[in-house]
Amino acid sequence: MSDNRLSVFKTYKLYVGGKFPRSESGRVYEVTDSKGRWLANAPHSSRKDARDAVVAARKAFGGWSGATAYNRGQILYRVAEMLEGRREQFVREVADAEGLSRSKAAAVVEAAVDRWVWYAGWTDKIGQIAGGVNPVAGPFLNLSTPEPTGVVTVLAPRTPRSWAWSR
Amino acid sequence: MASAFEYAPAPESRSVVDIAPSYGLFIDGEFTEAADGKVFKSVSPSSEEVLSEVARAGAEDVDRAVKAARRAFEKWSALPGSERAKYLFRIARIIQERSRELAVLETLDNGKPIRETRDADLPLVAAHFFYYAGWADKLDHAGYGANPRPLGVAGQVIPWNFPLLMLAWKIAPALATGNTVVLKPAETTPLSALFFADICRQAGLPRGVVNILTGYGDAGAALVGHPDVNKVAFTGSTAVGKAIARQIAGTGKRATLELGGKGANIVFDDAPVDQAVEGIVTGIFFNQGQVCCAGSRLLVQESVQDEVLDALKRRLSTLRLGDPLDKNTDIGAINSAEQLSRITALAETGEAEGAERWTAPCDLPSAGYWFAPTLFTNVTQAHTVARDEIFGPVLSVLTFRTPDEAVAKANNTQYGLSAGIWTEKGSRILAVAGKLRAGVVWANTFNKFDPTSPFGGYKESGFGREGGRHGLEAYLDVR
Structure with a gap:
């Protein structure tokens, strides 16, 4: 790490559906440290980004909850x-x-x-703590x-x- | 049925495991010789080749190990549960990483097929450590009161049929709850426990938390009888279990005993026959029938007896017996000459008492200990082969006409470890399962295990449960 070497900044992006897209809005906002110095640009997500993320989460729900x-x-x-x-x-x-x-x-x-x-x-x-067989008073099986x-x-x-x- | 296509040999390589010519006892984080310098040999049951020479623990070594465990107890039990959890997660991960090595080692030392050690034993061992790792910092939520306390030093004695899996069943819950351990593996299968000792070192487990004593029954008895042991956990024969119960009576030691079984596998006339046949085969020929919860009694409804038995014999004729390291092998070697002679003697008794013997047509290797898959028909409930645990690849077939008769016959045993029900009817599964006096009842499957599911016996199959939330109780001071 020589003093002359210019470091590489990271481009922070969204994480949606397993990919790392930029915001659909094309906008970013500045992230600063506690003293107000610039640290990085973060994507400024739009309503569409939020919708895309919910759609991706819904799509993944069956597979993840079924694992x-x-x-x-x-x-x-x-x-x-x-x-x-x-x-x-x-x-x-x-x-x-x-x-x-x-x-x-x-x-x-x-x-x-x-x-x-x-x-x-x-x-x-x-499942074992919050669920179980309920001791119902009848000839039927009841599980939670x-x-x-x-x-x-x-x-x-x-x-x-x-x-x-x-x- | 002659095979139309011969299989080419497909042996798993032995090079993945490096067995040292000799091993010591694992006490206080170090491998050490026995105090009196005694050793014994561990033999591969499929070839009778000597695998290694291991130290034979005596009473003095037991005392050293228990003292080490006692010294380690104070700090270990005082660690936050989340820290104990992380040690167990480490152990689980290292077992996963080294699983092929351990599978080959277990197959060499035990004689069971690599297909079983690779696909059943080792995945279950790792899963067991993962499961109990998660409990270590959640004991408050387990239903045993707030801040349940460990018992102290656990003395654990395990059998040779699932050496590493039985070790996992014993050590994982003991450590998760904050106990320290002295474990004695069986004399015919000491090696995987010694490899586990090395895993404890890799995981950075504090010294003395786990101690492994290889040896014979005298070391087991000394461990069980040691005055500073708080908890005894034993899996093995009912005869030894009773002796242990007598030995510790009145001492205040807590105990769990997981003993023999004579499981009934009940096939009703509406069962899917092909599936049931696979389940019957798994039930009694998995691990050469050397399974305490084996489905060693087949109870088949009279109306489908011929169909089921014909299909079963056809299936048994296709089982491949031979080199346990071969990936195509279904039936491996019997664990020891002693066990082979016990199985042979009981099978001869079956014939002498008038049951009809059928043996699968297969060649037995010349070296090692082997017993071909065998079944007895015309068996009555009075026959020895219907009453005594054979612990080998021998199935006794009985018949019944009504569900009540099936239940009565299934329960007509001194044991109560496992049972199976084969029927398409869900209501019949629930009704029959509720009447069976067995710790585990499988429906339309057999010999399925999971760390979340408790396991244990009724009657002379023992007491206490291992696995699941229930398995924690045996290692907590809940009195």
Whole structure:
């Protein structure tokens, strides 16, 4: 890493249906650090981008919810493995974008990795805890099985630091 | 039925596994010789080749191992569950990575076909560690109260029929709940447990959390009887299980015993015959019938008896017996000379008592321990082959006329581990399953296992459950 070398910036994009498109709007907004310095341009998603994302999620729902709980657990655990492997990158990005110290940023990333591991273990247990055979008073069999909701929309808060490592 | 097409040999390569000429005991994170220097040989049952020489644990080694486990207990049980979980996830992943090596090793040491170790044993072993890894930080949610506590040091004694899978059934829930372990594998199949010790080291598991003692029954008895063992888990014969129950009576040690079985596989007249035949074959010839939950009694409805038996004999004639490392092999070797003589003697008793014997036409290799798939017809409930667990590829066929008779005959046994029901009628499955005194009842399938599903016996098949949420209870202080 010579001092003369110019580093390569990352183009941040959307993630929709397994692909990394730019926003349909063609627009971006500036992401700055806590001191207002420019960090990167992020795609400024439009309503159409949101619709495309929901359509992609709906399309994937059958396959994902139909996969065995074991298989889903393996994939969640894989995410934890990959996140751990890219720990340094995420610590840097969290520190820059959220204005955290390195050690606090590391704690945020570590908590995120462990959270993936925690839910990797839940996939094949939730059915036994939330479901079961109901002891009905009659000659019929009655089962309860928790089922997934469907497509879920998640809105991340503007200042994640208050909750991300509070647990 | 002579095969129209011969199969070319398709052996899995042995080069994937490197077996050392000798192994020590795994105590406190180190391989060490037995205190008295004793060793024994582990033999490949398909060739009688000596695979390795392993240390033979004695009472002094048991004491060392239990002390190591006790020392490790305080820290291990105090770790946050999420940290214990990550150790178990590591172990699960390393098992997946090394699964072909372990499958070949298990086939060499046990004699079972590579198709089974590769496609059944090893995937289940890894899945079991994954499943219990997930429980380690969720014990509050398991239904055993808030913050359930571990028992302490678990002394575990496992059999030779599924060496690594039985190890997983024992060690995964014990570690997830915060116990430490001293495990004794069977004397005829010590190697995969020693490879597992190496996996514990690769995973960075703290010293003393898992200790492996290879040896004979005397080491098992010393382990079970050690005063500082809090929990005994045993899978094996009913006779030894009873001896263990007597040995620990009044000591306050907690125990789970998973013992013998004489599972009934009930085929009703509306069952799809081809499917049922496959299930009967899986039920009694999987792992050469050396399965405690084997469907060793076929109860077939009288009206379809001829059809089912003809189809079954036809199918058995196509089973390929031979080199367990060959990927086309269906039936491997019997685990030991001792087990072979037990099977042979019980089959002879069957003939002497008047049951009609049929043996699948196949050549037996000259070296090693082999027994051709065999079935007995004209069997009554009084016959020894209908009552005693043979633990080999021998099926006893009985008939029935009504569902009530099927249930009565299925339950007419000292055991109660498994049963199977074959019928197209869902209501009959539920009605019959509810009346069977068996820990596991399969419907239109047999010998299906999953880490989420508890397993265990009624009556003389033992007590306690392994697997699933239920399997946690055996390792938690829930009194």
